[in-house]
Every structure is written in structure tokens, then in C-alpha cells.
Amino acid sequence: MASTNKKLKEELLEAGNKLFDPPSSVDHLLRLLSQVGRCLSRVHQSPTKSMQNALSPSLKALIADKLMKHSDVDVKVAVASCLIELTRITAPDAPYDDRQMMEVLRLIVSSFENLHDKSSRWYAQRILILEVFAxxxxxxxxxxLECDALIAEMFQHFFKTIREHHPENVFSSMKTIIVNVLEECEDISLDLLSPISDSLNRDNEVVSPIARKLGESILQSCPTTLKPYLREVTMFSVAHYRAAAAA
Structure with missing residues (x-):
């Protein structure tokens, strides 16, 4: 066990330090980020002081603009994957200050935009990011941090990208996130409500069946929270459930 931890620390230090001067080749950079991500996934929460020291290079390098604002979409997802592991390791504390966390959250949320794309080589990583996020x-x-606009953007991504082919944990993670946000909000904005109400609108032919199912499941989970805002939608949905049950 001790030798395994020692090797992991050495790998983290070596890979993390390489991130300070990342390869110009996208393929080489993706391989390096994958290596860092694999190492981070093996680190438990509440790491020892020596493990924290081993994490330090990655912690500092990943937040740099050259990685956070890289032009390649796959690189951004790979960086987000590493950052979500860091948030897991340091939870419940955030690994960065408020300003930096805002940037981290923006990057993580952007990784949800193409969550439906099974052809992407980072499809599995996007799902993992979502799971850890929840x-x-x-x-x-x-x-x-009062990221209201970013939360609304995240909700939009969820309803636009959820697909029938997704594993169940994608649906449950999205639902967990949305329900918890709604229940924690003192005042639910129209921007947060719009994707939910749109999914429940039977006249909206653009909404996929699985997105509608997500909206209905959210409504069932927190009717008291949503009722003051979505009274008409709630009444419609209840009638729909009764009709379905009677059929």
C-alpha cells in the first residue's frame, strides 16, 4: 500500500509539473491530461499532507489560461475532467478561491453541452463529470457564488442533451442536480423555470420524450417548491398522470 501511494505521488508530481509547459500537440496534451486524470481518480478524499504536496502542481497548472481557455474542445473536456476530480478530492471545500471557482464551474458546465454525442471520444468522461458533479x-x-445565469445554462444543456441511449445515472444525476437547486433557491427565476415548463408543454413538439420524462420526474419530486411558479403546469401534469393511471 505504501509503495503504491509513493508511486502515485511520484506520477502526480511528474505529470502535474509537465502541465506547466503543456505540449503544443493536441494529441500529446490529451494523453498527458488523461494521465493526470487517471492519477487524480485514484486519490481519496482528505489526502495526507504528502499527497497534498503531490497534488499541488496539477492544482496550480490546471487553472492556467493556457489549459482552461484552450481552443480545442476535447482539451477543455479533459481539463474539466481533471478539475472535477480535484473538487471531489477537496470536497466539501472548494479547491480554488471564488473567482477561480467561477471559471472552473463555467468550464465544467460547458462540458455538458455535447453530452448527447456518443461518437465523441470524451463521451464517457462527460458522463463521469456529470456524476461527480452531482x-x-x-x-x-x-x-x-450566485451563478444564476450559469445554472440556467446548465439546466438548458440537460434538457437539450438528454437522450434515450444515456445510462440511467445520467437521468438520475441531472434530476438530483435540478431538484436540489430548486429546493435551495429562495426565489426561482424564470430562466430556471423555462426549460422545465417547456419540457412539460405537450404542444412543444421539439421536446424529446426523455426530456419530458425528466421534467415530469422533477415536478413529482418537488411539487411544493414548483407549484407557486408552475401552477398551471402542475395541474396539467396531475391530470396527465391520472389519465395515464386510468388507461
Whole structure:
């Protein structure tokens, strides 16, 4: 066990230090980020002081503009994947200050935009980012930082990208995030409500069946929270459930 931890620390230090001067080749950079991500995924929460020291290079390098604002979409997803692991390791504390966390959250949310794309080589990583986001309750940080517009953007991504082919944990993670955000909000804005109400509108032919199912499931989970805002939608949905049950 000790030798395994020692090797992991050495790998983290070596790979993390390489990120300070990342390869110009996208393929080489993606391989390096994948290596860092694999190492980070093996680090447990509440790491020892020596492990924290090993994490330090990655922690500092990943937040740099040359990685966070890289022009390649795959690189951004790979960076987001590493950053979400860091948030898992340091949870419930955030790994960065408020300003930096805002940038981290923007990058992570952007990775949800193409969550439906099975052809992407980073498809599995996008799903993993979503799962960890829900598990470590990163949405709480978003609420604390008052990232209202970013939360609304995230909701939009969820309803636009959810597909029948997604594993169940994608549906459950999205639902967990949305329900918790709604229940924590003191005042639910129209921007947050719009994707939910749109999904429940039976006249909206653009909405996929699975997106509608997500909206209905959210409504069932927090009717008291949503009722003051979506009274008509709630009444319609209840009638729909009764009709379906009677059929």
C-alpha cells in the first residue's frame, strides 16, 4: 500500500509539473491530461499532507489560461475532467478561491453541452463529470457564488442533451442536480423555470420524450417548491398522470 501511494505521488508530481509547459500537440496534451486524470481518480478524499504536496502542481497548472481557455474542445473536456476530480478530492471545500471557482464551474458546465454525442471520444468522461458533479454537490458552490445565469445554462444543456441511449445515472444525476437547486433557491427565476415548463408543454413538439420524462420526474419530486411558479403546469401534469393511471 505504501509503495503504491509513493508511486502515485511520484506520477502526480511528474505529470502535474509537465502541465506547466503543456505540449503544443493536441494529441500529446490529451494523453498527458488523461494521465493526470487517471492519477487524480485514484486519490481519496482528505489526502495526507504528502499527497497534498503531490497534488499541488496539477492544482496550480490546471487553472492556467493556457489549459482552461484552450481552443480545442476535447482539451477543455479533459481539463474539466481533471478539475472535477480535484473538487471531489477537496470536497466539501472548494479547491480554488471564488473567482477561480467561477471559471472552473463555467468550464465544467460547458462540458455538458455535447453530452448527447456518443461518437465523441470524451463521451464517457462527460458522463463521469456529470456524476461527480452531482455526488459532490458542486451545485451548492454555484448557489453560494450566485451563478444564476450559469445554472440556467446548465439546466438548458440537460434538457437539450438528454437522450434515450444515456445510462440511467445520467437521468438520475441531472434530476438530483435540478431538484436540489430548486429546493435551495429562495426565489426561482424564470430562466430556471423555462426549460422545465417547456419540457412539460405537450404542444412543444421539439421536446424529446426523455426530456419530458425528466421534467415530469422533477415536478413529482418537488411539487411544493414548483407549484407557486408552475401552477398551471402542475395541474396539467396531475391530470396527465391520472389519465395515464386510468388507461
Amino acid at each position: 455526488k459532490v454537490k458542486l451545485f451548492v458552490v454555484m448557489l453560494d
